[in-house]
Amino acid sequence: xxxxxxIYFFAVPLFFCILLLSCExxxxxxxxxxxxxxxxxxxxxxxxxxTFASEPxxxxxxxxxxxxxxxxxxxxxxxxxxxxxxxxxxxxxxxLKDVDGDGKIDSVVVFAEGIQDATSLLPWDGxxxxxxxxxxxxxxxxxxxxxxxxxxxxxxxxxENNSEAQITSLRYGVDNWIYANNNGQIGAVKFNRLQDxxxxxxGGGDFRFRLxxxxxxxxxxxxxxxxxxxxxxxxxxxxxTLHIQTAPIPRRYLHRHGYLPSYSxxxxxxxxxxxxxxxxxxxxWRVARSTRRQQQYDEAGLDRTEHIEGHFTGASGxxxxxxxxxxESFYGNVFTAEVACNLIHRDVIVPIDEGPFFSARRDSxxxxxxxxxxxxxxxxxxxxxxxxxxxxxxxxxxxxHIETPVSIPDDLKTEMDFLYGNxxxxxxxxxxxxxTPPALASPNLRDVPTAELVDLLTRNDQWWRIQAQRxxxxxxxxxxxPALEEMVHQHSDPRTRxxxxxxxxxxxxxxxxxxxxxxxxQDAQVRRHAIVLSERYPENVRLLATKVDDPxxxxxxxxxxxxxxxxxxxxxxxxxxxxxxHGGDDWFRKAVLSSEAGSSVALLEMLSKARFFDQSGNxxxxxxxxxxxVIGARGKLNEIQSxxxxxxxxxxxxxxxxxxxxxxxxxxxxxxxxxxxxxxQQMITLLEAQKxxxxxxxxAVDGVVSAxxxxxx
Numbered sequence: 001x002x003x004x005x006x007i008y009f010f011a012v013p014l015f016f017c018i019l020l021l022s023c024e025x026x027x028x029x030x031x032x033x034x035x036x037x038x039x040x041x042x043x044x045x046x047x048x049x050x051t052f053a054s055e056p057x058x059x060x061x062x063x064x065x066x067x068x069x070x071x072x073x074x075x076x077x078x079x080x081x082x083x084x085x086x087x088x089x090x091x092x093x094x095x096l097k098d099v100d101g102d103g104k105i106d107s108v109v110v111f112a113e114g115i116q117d118a119t120s121l122l123p124w125d126g127x128x129x130x131x132x133x134x135x136x137x138x139x140x141x142x143x144x145x146x147x148x149x150x151x152x153x154x155x156x157x158x159x160e161n162n163s164e165a166q167i168t169s170l171r172y173g174v175d176n177w178i179y180a181n182n183n184g185q186i187g188a189v190k191f192n193r194l195q196d197x198x199x200x201x202x203g204g205g206d207f208r209f210r211l212x213x214x215x216x217x218x219x220x221x222x223x224x225x226x227x228x229x230x231x232x233x234x235x236x237x238x239x240x241t242l243h244i245q246t247a248p249i250p251r252r253y254l255h256r257h258g259y260l261p262s263y264s265x266x267x268x269x270x271x272x273x274x275x276x277x278x279x280x281x282x283x284x285w286r287v288a289r290s291t292r293r294q295q296q297y298d299e300a301g302l303d304r305t306e307h308i309e310g311h312f313t314g315a316s317g318x319x320x321x322x323x324x325x326x327x328e329s330f331y332g333n334v335f336t337a338e339v340a341c342n343l344i345h346r347d348v349i350v351p352i353d354e355g356p357f358f359s360a361r362r363d364s365x366x367x368x369x370x371x372x373x374x375x376x377x378x379x380x381x382x383x384x385x386x387x388x389x390x391x392x393x394x395x396x397x398x399x400x401h402i403e404t405p406v407s408i409p410d411d412l413k414t415e416m417d418f419l420y421g422n423x424x425x426x427x428x429x430x431x432x433x434x435x436t437p438p439a440l441a442s443p444n445l446r447d448v449p450t451a452e453l454v455d456l457l458t459r460n461d462q463w464w465r466i467q468a469q470r471x472x473x474x475x476x477x478x479x480x481x482p483a484l485e486e487m488v489h490q491h492s493d494p495r496t497r498x499x500x501x502x503x504x505x506x507x508x509x510x511x512x513x514x515x516x517x518x519x520x521x522q523d524a525q526v527r528r529h530a531i532v533l534s535e536r537y538p539e540n541v542r543l544l545a546t547k548v549d550d551p552x553x554x555x556x557x558x559x560x561x562x563x564x565x566x567x568x569x570x571x572x573x574x575x576x577x578x579x580x581x582h583g584g585d586d587w588f589r590k591a592v593l594s595s596e597a598g599s600s601v602a603l604l605e606m607l608s609k610a611r612f613f614d615q616s617g618n619x620x621x622x623x624x625x626x627x628x629x630v631i632g633a634r635g636k637l638n639e640i641q642s643x644x645x646x647x648x649x650x651x652x653x654x655x656x657x658x659x660x661x662x663x664x665x666x667x668x669x670x671x672x673x674x675x676x677x678x679x680x681q682q683m684i685t686l687l688e689a690q691k692x693x694x695x696x697x698x699x700a701v702d703g704v705v706s707a708x709x710x711x712x713x
Contacts, residue, residue, distance in 0.1 A: 027284040027415065028400055031378050034426055037398075040376040042279065043430070044346075044366065046327070050437070052393060052429040053096060053105035059425040061395045064096075064385045067123035068445035068467045072096040073111065075118050075130075076425070080163055080397075081404050081418055089116030093130065093139070095146050098440055105427075109146035112139050117163050119225070122170035122178065123467075124211065125474055126446070131180060133166035134158045134187070136209075153192055155209070155216065157199060159185030164404055167207065169227035169237070172466055174498060175529070176473055176506045177215075181223030181237055182206045191216050204263070205251050206237070212473050212506060220247035220254060220265035225382070226318030228334045231462060231495050232525040234358065236318060236334055236349070242268045243315030243336045244347055248356045248587055253561045253594050259633035260594060261626050261668065267356035270347070274312045278341040279373045282309040283401075285412045286340075292409070314340035314402070317383035317395070322462035325390025325431060325438060334360065335371065335392065337381035339402050343373035344381055344394065355587025357554040372430070378421060388463050389438035391431045398424040443467070450477040454484060457499040458491065469499050473506035481509045488514060494523035501529065512537035519543055524552030531558045535565045545574045548581075560588060564595025571597040576606040584619030589626060599630040601642040608646050616654040621661045628662035632669020637679045640666070644686055656693055663690070663700035671707040680708045 032040065034054040043049055053061075053074070064074040078090030093115065097107040112130075120131040127140025127150065136155040139148040158167040159182070169181040186203035194214055206221035222245070223237030230236070236244050247265045254265055286308060293306040307313070318336040334347045347360040372394075380402045383395040399421040405413060431438055445453065445467055456468035472480065484507075487500035501518060504510045515537055518530035531547055534540040547559035560582075563574045575598040582588035592598035604627065607613065613620060624647075631639050647655075647662055675683070684705055691698040 029377050031398070031400070031421055031424060032376055037374070037376050037379065037426070038428075040374045040379070041372060042369075042374075043372045046432055046434070047430055048433040049372070049394075049428050049430050051104065051426060053425075053427040055424050055426075057096070057105050057108050058094065058427065060397055060399075060422055061382075061425045061427060062118075062397060063120050063383050064393060064395055064427060065121055065123060065128075066385065066387050066441075066463070067128070068443060068471060069447075070388065070440065070442040070444065072105075072440075073121055073123075073128055074395075074427070075121055077118060077163070077397075078422060079117065080422075081402075083161070083163065084116055086116070087114070089114055089118075089132075091115035091118040091132070093118065093121065093128070093148075103429075103437055103440060111141065111146060112148040112151075117160065117166060119163070119166065119168040120170045120180070122172060124178075124470070129154070129170055129178070129211075131167045131170060133160040133163075136167065136180070154211070155189050155191055157189040158182065158187045158202070158207075162404070164240075165224060168225055169223060171227050171229045171235075172470055173208075173229055174231065174233045174466070174469070174502055175532075176212065176469075176502055177208045177210055179219065179227065179229065179235060180207045180209075181221065181225070181227050182218075183224045183239075184222040189216070205265075206247075218251050220249060220251040221245075222247075222266050225316045226336060228318045228320035230320055230332060230349070231322060232498070233529070236269070236320070236358075236360070238315050238318035238336055240315055241274065241312050242270070243274075243312045243338075243345065244268070244270055244318060244334060244360045246356050246358055248557070249561065249591060249594070253564065253591070256564070256594050257596060257599065257630075257634070259599070259630045259669070259672070260590065261629040261633075261665070262590070269356055269358050269360045271350075271359045271361045275310055276312060276338050276341050276343060276345055277369050277373065278310050278338075278343060280342040280375050280377050280379075283377060285401075285403075285408060285416060288412055289409060309341065311341075312338060314338055315345075317381065319384035319386065320462070321386055321392060323386055323390035324460045325435060326392070327432065329363075333363075335384055337383070337394075339380045339382055339397075341373075342375075342377060342379040342381075343370045346371040351554070353553045355553075355557065355585060357557070378424075386463060387438075388441035388443050388461070388467075390461060391429050391438050394428040394430060396426040396428060398426050445471060450475055450480050451483065454480050454487070454500075454503075457487065457503070458493060458496050465495065465499050469503050469506070472503045476507060478507060478509065481507060484509070485514065489517060494521070494526050497521065497523070498526050498529060501526070501533070505533065510536075512539055516540050516543060519547065524550065524555045527552070528555040528558045531555065531562050535562050538566070541566055541568075541570060545570055548574055548578050557588060557591060560591045561594075564592065564598050567595075567597045567600075569602075571595075572600060572602045572606060576603050576610065576612075579603070579607060579623055580610065580612055583623040584617075586622075589623055593626055593630055599627065599634075601631075601639050601646070604643065604646050608649065613647065613655075613658055616657045621657060624658055624661040625665040628665030629669040632666040633672040635670070635673030635675060637675070637682060640670075640683060641686060644690070648690075656697060659690060659693060659697050660700050663687075663697070663704055667700070667703040667707045670704060671710055675708065683708060 034051045060076045062077045076092045092113040093111040095109040096105045099107045118132045121128045130137040138152040140150040165183040171179045188199040202218040205218040208219045209216035224239045226238030228236040290306045290308040297304045316337045350359045380397040385393040453468040484500045515533045534544045550556040687701045
């Protein structure tokens with residue numbers, strides 16, 4: 001009896017194990033070898049793809065960079081999707097080697113290990129900066145053995161509870177700032193090199209810093225995993241479902257005061273729908289989960305569609321291609337991976353004349369297909385790297401499952417092992433098939449004279465220009481200043497002129513006269529950056545003021561933001577002019593109102609003198625509503641009195657619409673402020689006189705009075 005019971009208790013689990021393995025095998029395909037995986041790809045005409053690195057040399061790769069000496073650093077995220085115990089991370093950074101010279105990795109050195117949630121790295125000062133939530137680290141090998149022996153926690157305090165939404169995607173910008181995605185997650189970030197500096201709140205934005213000047217701050221954006229920074233410093237960031245977005249207004253402008261009705265700074269720029277052209281079969285669990293969700297939507301009467309396949313749900317790794325190995329039409333394109341659909345999407349970035357100033361579109365050759373797609377459901381492209389050779393490197397985590405477990409129903413998870421396949425990992429190399437496979441470059445820029453770095457600022461490949469500029473900033477060699485000044489004024493390539501301008505900035509060799517000349521550069525993007533730099537030189541303010549009329553919309557927009565850094569009569573007059581020209585544009589209106597001058601009663605009075613309110617229109621309605629919100633939220637009685645007085649004098653046959661607009665904004669604004677009882681009574685008395693206009697106005701006045709009655713203390 002006891003023997004039979006023992007057999008029974010062991011036999012049942014064994015039976016279910018066999019059944020479970022059988023279901024797993026039937027429902028989910030197994031892994032392919034690197035050679036077989038290559039056969040599963042379809043790629044754009046004219047391109048070829050080959051394996052650059054694979055297991056056993058690498059596993060679970062999520063990022064790879066080439067430093068100025070040609071060293072290749074790769075991050076492995078072995079803990080994904082789980083959070084490791086403190087100090088027990090499986091993350092590694094490896095130095096990849098091609099010993100036999102065949103263009104493929106055949107040896108590695110473990111540069112660092114035991115790193116928790118490492119997702120991104122960037123070369124700096126002979127080492128690498130690494131995002132490893134809640135920290136940003138600096139690691140360096142000082143004795144030449146390829147192993148990091150110096151470790152510094154630069155920043156700490158970032159969100160750390162979801163590996164798909166943590167600090168990541170380090171990029172060195174042309175303006176000498178290092179940018180990182182933070183996905184808008186909350187955090188109070190400390191810089192350990194400045195112990196006395198207050199923590200910076202990064203909630204609702206991304207992050208940027210400079211180690212050469214010990215600066216750090218929150219930045220506009222909500223990037224998840226993937227950040228493309230173009231030659232002009234424009235950022236395009238990735239989010240799971242909205243795969244390419246931008247943030248037209250930097251946070252330092254948007255938060256000049258705390259009274260805007262909205263601080264939204266992110267815009268989706270994709271011109272098409274969110275469809276992708278998948279050639280792999282969706283996994284069993286996704287079909288089951290989506291079918292259940294759709295049934296719930298239908299039963300609830302919701303007009304909502306749960307897509308099982310063929311739509312962006314796991315966008316990742318958006319990366320700019322800015323090299324000359326690919327055909328010229330590919331320069332400036334953004335490649336984004338879709339890990340759930342096993343493909344790579346390409347966007348052409350097109351400037352437009354209104355905010356957010358860019359549109360991302362499919363190339364005409366890929367209207368109904370992707371740049372690369374795979375039938376292999378294990379293909380998990382999470383990121384990219386563009387090397388000094390100009391090739392595009394695809395980083396493939398290669399796993400059976402790559403979804404976070406928290407988003408999958410429990411009964412479906414019983415048949416899923418989220419670590420299954422974590423012994424695999426691949427990096428693929430893509431290049432034009434009519435080109436000789438590019439050899440691994442060994443630029444060795446760390447040892448070249450600084451004068452040669454100046455020459456590299458003329459290269460067509462962004463990788464070379466950025467590395468050269470970064471090294472110039474690191475070295476602080478003042479002997480090259482004359483050559484850089486000549487380059488700013490005379491070089492034919494505007495990208496080179498811009499690099500030279502910011503190289504001077506990084507050497508503390510910029511002057512007001514250099515910036516003044518750059519304000520009249522023939523290229524709109526160089527002018528735009530000169531406008532930003534002019535904020536440091538008040539003597540340039542009158543020339544800066546003329547740039548709101550720049551023929552390039554984005555440049556005029558930057559001038560609007562920058563003139564708002566000043567608060568004199570010139571600034572008020574210029575911003576009043578912008579309101580008259582662009583008051584109906586959401587982005588320009590926010591650019592004006594974010595500044596003290598642009599939200600002042602002086603600006604309102606100037607608009608009144610210019611008879612701006614003599615005719616009503618949507619631009620006036622939108623501006624007045626937002627302006628009145630700011631005035632109300634700021635909570636200064638004299639400003640509210642001036643607002644009412646100025647608009648009461650408006651000579652407009654349709655003035656009731658203007659009254660309703662500013663009363664609506666005022667009602668929402670005053671609800672955010674605190675007033676004394678006497679101040680409230682004065683405002684109520686002032687507003688009661690407006691009621692005689694109409695019943696609608698009377699109702700709007702009552703709305704303001706009701707908001708005032710709330711205790712906001």
